Amino acid sequence: MSTVLKLCFLIAITTRVTATPMREPVQYPDEGALFEGDIQGPLPTVSRAGIINPIARWPSATIPYQFTLTFPFGYRSVFQSAINHIVGRTCIRFKTRQAEVDFIEVNQDSGCSSGVGRMGGRQGLSLANRCDHLGTIVHEMIHALGFWHEQSRTDRDDYVTINWGNIQPGKEHNFQSYDASYVSPFGEEYDYSSIMHYGSTYFSKNGLDIITPKQSGAIIGERETMSNSDIKKINNMYCQGTQGVILKSEFTGKEFLINEGQDIAIWEWANNDNQKWTVDWSAFTDQSLGSQLWTWGQTGGNVKMMDEDQSNAGVNIWGENGGINQCWVAIHITGSTYTIKNKMSGRCLSNNGANKVACATFCSSSDLRQQWGIYEAYSN
Secondary structure, three states: OOOOOOOOOOOOOEEEOOOOOOOOOOOOOOOOOOEEEEEEEOOOOOOOOOOOOOHHOHHHHHEEEEEEEOOOHHHHHHHHHHHHHHHHHHOEEEEOOOOOOOOEEEEEEOOOOEOOOOOOEEEEEEEEEEEEEEHHHHHHHHHHHHHOOHHHOHHHHHHEEEEEEHHHHOOHHOOOOOOOOOOOOOOOOOOOOOOOOOOOOOOOOOOOOOOOEOOOOOOOOOOOOOOOHHHHHHHHOOOEEEEEEEEOOOOOOOOOOOOOOOEEEEEOOOOOOOHOOOEEHHHOOOOOOOOOOOEOOOOOOEEEEEEEEOOOOOOEEEEEOHHHHHHHEEEEEEOEEEEEEEEEOOOOOEEEOOOEEEEOOOOOOOHHOOOOEEEEOOOO
């Protein structure tokens, strides 16, 4: 993997954080000892929302991790779901630690908390009791990638009001914002729906709001899935140009739907993860490079990619293998319409008319079966 995520050979900040439980306006008893509630030190040179210093990012956008021997098995399955959620939407990869010097150790030492960015050596990511929610784990993993809380941004006062009189004594430091020399939003506007945003009453001494959005109707404190902005910030930090897409058959007007271990099918749009893909757009549209296409609907194990079976030109979902049969090139026709060619075989994706996708023997931009509308995918 290289910085340019998946050029078909492919190529993210340091501090510790403790999260408030998903959608619960309470803090863990030990949260107050940590910076911003769930950030473990030492504090690095940072940018809010993301750390500027490349040294604090994970090389090759890959995080080695291991569990402590006593870490509950029930939590491990949710942790894997969090990995699937991040991996399907970004260029980030997680791997079981072998002998890597810098790695994350998943434990139950300090509430729901994590270091921010790569700190060097062994660094903890704590998921103690009540931290087994998907959104909570994703939140802490994004801290580990190098991101701070959304309301720490330089421009936050343009979007929210901090009601200082409602904050628990001694917790005021959790609501600081930071100078632009430390903060980089990585090209994204302030995001009320970020999974990294505090809820309204976190650290409240009286149950009243501490954070009041200036936008009427805005909801803050989302703890279930990454927002579109969360996804884009991660990709902009680690692999600029990587983005989510949907692929619409111009022959039928239907979208891709994947079936694990089977052919990729064409089906009515249902706005589910199996119909969304991630791609390195710059490499995808460069015929000398090409990009892998990996599904948002990850299921664990090797990252699931769009794969051409070279023996029969079938198109399948298969675990990442590093082969160029999993490398694809988009050739522009007009507007948002492209043909999509396999880098190894030179064959193009084609709708076979039976709700299946295969690769045609010859590429033809005039063949409606080989024409695909490519549009931006959005998080639900």
